[in-house]
Amino acid sequence: MTQVTTKLAAGTKFSIASGNPATKDAAGYAALEWKQAKKVNSISEKGKQREREEDQYLEDTAPTVSKGVERHDDVTIDLNFSKGDAGQALAQDAVDSDDEYHFRYEYSNGDVEYHTGPVLGMRRKSMTAQGKLGFVLTHACNPITKADGSQTTSIYVEAV
Numbered sequence: 001m002t003q004v005t006t007k008l009a010a011g012t013k014f015s016i017a018s019g020n021p022a023t024k025d026a027a028g029y030a031a032l033e034w035k036q037a038k039k040v041n042s043i044s045e046k047g048k049q050r051e052r053e054e055d056q057y058l059e060d061t062a063p064t065v066s067k068g069v070e071r072h073d074d075v076t077i078d079l080n081f082s083k084g085d086a087g088q089a090l091a092q093d094a095v096d097s098d099d100e101y102h103f104r105y106e107y108s109n110g111d112v113e114y115h116t117g118p119v120l121g122m123r124r125k126s127m128t129a130q131g132k133l134g135f136v137l138t139h140a141c142n143p144i145t146k147a148d149g150s151q152t153t154s155i156y157v158e159a160v
Contacts, residue, residue, distance in 0.1 A: 011108030037087030072141040080134040094119035110159025
């Protein structure tokens with residue numbers, strides 16, 4: 001029987017790094033100089049998704065659906081402003097840069113996930129009388145080409 005491990009969102013840490021890993025594997029990403037961004041409220045869904053392709057011909061009464069090209073949605077992270085936060089400062093610098101940055105998600109069960117891509121935006125959140133000042137950071141997930149030439153959208157390391 002397969003054991004199912006529950007991952008709680010509480011305790012998840014989000015970090016950002018610049019530069020390039022020496023190798024495109026878990027060890028290369030782990031060796032980067034990571035800056036944790038604090039006061040994260042939420043992280044959007046992320047992962048692989050295939051485009052929906054539909055073919056419908058005159059003789060058909062309904063379209064035939066098939067899987068299309070794989071895409072990698074952007075990830076949005078909702079944060080409250082934290083003065084002097086090194087991770088938030090690096091993210092702000094990344095908005096003005098055309099370089100790729102690297103993103104680490106450390107889950108409460110010890111699993112770690114790495115992504116690579118540009119920071120597409122860092123917009124101030126809507127303001128309300130009771131709301132806290134903050135912003136929404138958006139980053140893309142570019143394909144990572146591994147040493148064997150295969151591509152992936154993330155490097156995932158399970159806790160031991």
